[in-house]
Amino acid sequence: MTTFESLGLQENLLKAVTDLGFVSPTPIQEKAIPVLLGGDRDFVGLAQTGTGKTAAFGLPLLHQLDTKVRNVQGLILCPTRELCLQITNDLKNFSKYLGDVNIVAVYGGTSIGMQLRDLKRGAHIVVATPGRLLDIIERGAINFDNVRYAVLDEADEMLNMGFQEDINSILSNTPEEKTTWLFSATMPTEVRRIAQKYMEDPFELTVGGKNTGNANIEHEYYVVRPRDKYAALKRIVDYNPDIFGIIFTRTKIESQEIAESLIKDGYNADALHGDLTQQQRDKVMKRFREKNLQVLVATDVAARGIDVDNVTHVINYELPDDVENYTHRSGRTARAGRSGVSIAIVSGRDIGKIRQIERVIGKKFEKAEVPDGFAVCEKQLFALVHRVHNVTVNEEQIDPYLTRIYEEFADLSKEDIIRRFASLEFNEFLEYYQDAPDLNVKEGPRGSDEHSMTRRNSGKFTRLFINLGSVDNFTRGDMLRFICDNAGIRGNKIGRIDLKGVYSFFEVENDAAPQVQSGFKQVEHNGRSVRIETSQDGDKRKPGGGGGYRSYGDRPKKTWSGSEDGGFRPRREYSKSGSGGGFRPKRG
Structure with a gap:
């Protein structure tokens, strides 16, 4: 079995790789790292998403970095902010034992001033999206004279997103004698053209068949x-x-x-x-x-x-x-x-x-x-049974309550307790799926889900104003949870939500409107009183009209939260976290 040690990486990188739990290299890493450690040949790597490309180019790049020179030596271009941050985080993890290595992420949608300050302090590697990097180049705030390696990650996607001219402009600002590494899932004509323009006799490596999917x-x-x-x-x-x-x-x-x-x-x-x-x-x-x-x-x-x-x-x-x-x-x-x-x-x-x-x-x-419906209920029931069977019991915490618990169940047999336990959490699913229709296309009858959708869309709604909006860091999902928490109503009572800047409008079923207004009489958000009023335009509409969302039917009203033991555990409601408008499960 090939190991990272056999690839020729320096000891400090191997130590970081071990800390991260990497045991053996993936195929793209095994084949690319020895070639890239040579440092003097252009490279084209074709591999699908999720195959470990970041380590394939990141480890050789860090291996050849001169940490004593506080200039940009490596430039990595990628298509999106999320990928930019992911690559930056991975490189920081890989370089934890290399000393003072400065890796700066440059991407749009956030303060350019902070990124300029990070660059001014000196960066060894810059990971960037093309648009924001061009802005910084035009400001004269970055120097590429010492760039030795340029990496184009997910090159096909950058071109699909219209970044070809930006890539050309950026690469034209880098030294001609640099080494270029290109990674892509596919090799369309546009990517091939980039390779021909900026590379000289590149080493080409394909892991798996071109355009094929992950075998797993x-x-x-x-x-x-x-x-x-x-x-x-x-x-x-x-x-x-x-x-x-x-x-x-x-x-x-x-x-x-x-x-x-x-x-x-x-x-x-x-x-x-x-x-x-x-x-x-x-x-x-x-x-x-x-x-x-x-x-x-x-x-x-x-x-x-x-x-x-x-x-x-x-x-x-x-x-x-x-x-x-x-x-x-x-x-x-x-x-x-x-x-x-x-x-x-x-x-x-x-x-x-x-x-x-x-x-x-x-x-x-x-x-x-x-x-x-039967198959769904069976799956849900045994998932619940499995979680209970494997739950970790905190003996010290629960011990003071066990005497009272045993007394409560004294008149019940083991079988009775199991039946009641299963029914407690499961009755809603059983009721919902009792007459569930066949949704497969070969069957003809109309389903109850569609009937439920029509029923919900037929109710009259009251349009309300709230003095919170996107500037308060609310999404429409956040606003929905915020309203339901404070008004004590379920989400199926809420219709269309129009999220504006400093205010919003939302629709609520007529019978629930007084409860919503009452629930917000003393509510504050970030120190500001929340105000709910009936919209002055008197507009009462059905959700889905006038460009609103489509309502899609009902489900047992549980919410789910992540659990470390796998799966999702039911929780009954949300409570405000007290900061940033977020939410956390309410306990007890």
């Missing part, structure tokens, strides 16, 4: 009617109680709508898309990395560069227009040798695209059936 990913597709897509999504999530996944949509609007509907139906979900501020994106990603989100609903561009361990499922709510983007999506799971599942929810007209993707990735999709 299972691919499934479910065929449903378009109107049943959301109901099928919920059922698939419920059938996988331990899911920690990403749901992909085509548009920013759809990602926000799906996330809001999932929140209303009791799931811990949030959206990630280009309309969020950097602060909002960071907050969403922090919750996802900490597993305080069960599912993240994202667009292709927003999810680029997400490198989160243990993502179990990727769900394609809509298949991408570009077949190659499917490979990028599915690569969010099964990272670092793990296994994962990539799911597509499609209608009959999408079968041709499924076959096209199969040819590109070289793997067959398994046609799966949307599970029926």
Whole structure:
């Protein structure tokens, strides 16, 4: 077995790699690192997302860094802020024993002043998105005279996002004698042109077949009617109680709508898309990395560069227009040798695209059936039983209460206790799925989920004003939770939410409007009194009208939070965390 020691890396890097728990290099690392340690040859590496490319170029770059020279020696370009931060964090972890190594991340959506100050203090390596780096170059705030290595990571995606001219401008400011390393999942004509223009006789390495997917990913597709897509999504999530996944949509609007509907139906979900501020994106990603989100609903561009361990499922709510983007999506799971599942929810007209993707990735999709109500309930019940069986008992903490607990259960047999315990948490699921319809496309009857959607859309809503908005770091999901917490109502009572800058409007079912106004009489947010008023325009509308979101039906009203022992545990409500508008589970 190949080891990192056999690749020729210096001792301080090997020590950091050991600390990170790396045992043996991935194929791209095993083949690329010895070549890159030579330091004098251009390099093209083709490998899929999640194969360990950052370490493949990061370790050789750090190995050859002259830490005594306080100038930019390495430049790494990548397509998104998330990937920029991920690469920077990885390089800092790799270099922890190298001494004073300064690695600066340069990306848009945050203060350029702070980044300028970081650069002024002297950077050994700059990790950047093209747009922000051009701004800094135009200000004359960076000197590339000492750049020895230029790395283009996810080059195909940078070109897909329209950065070709920016890349040309940036590379033209670097020395001609530098060494260029290019990493990409695919090699379209535009990437090949970059290689020909800026490289001389590069060493080319392909790990796996070109455009092929990760061998550890299972691919499934479910065929449903378009109107049943959301109901099928919920059922698939419920059938996988331990899911920690990403749901992909085509548009920013759809990602926000799906996330809001999932929140209303009791799931811990949030959206990630280009309309969020950097602060909002960071907050969403922090919750996802900490597993305080069960599912993240994202667009292709927003999810680029997400490198989160243990993502179990990727769900394609809509298949991408570009077949190659499917490979990028599915690569969010099964990272670092793990296994994962990539799911597509499609209608009959999408079968041709499924076959096209199969040819590109070289793997067959398994046609799966949307599970029926009995199967979902069974999965949920035994997931609950499994968590209880494996829970860690804190003997010292619980011991003072055991006498009273035993007395309470004295008249019950073991079998009675088990039945009551299972029913306590499980009755809601049993009731909800008791008459669940078949959602698979071969069946004809209309489902109760659609009926539920129609029922919810038919109610009259009152439009209310609230003096909080996006400047208070609220997303629409945050606003929904904030309203429900303080008013003591469920999310299915809330209709459309129009988030503005310093204020917002939201709709609430008429019978719940007095409770909402009463619940906010003495509420403060960050030291400011929160004010709720009936909208003066008297506009009462149905959610979904006038460009609002679509409501998608009901679910047992539980929310879920991440747990270290795997899966998600039920929690009953939220409480304010007291800072930054965030939320945490209420105890007791």
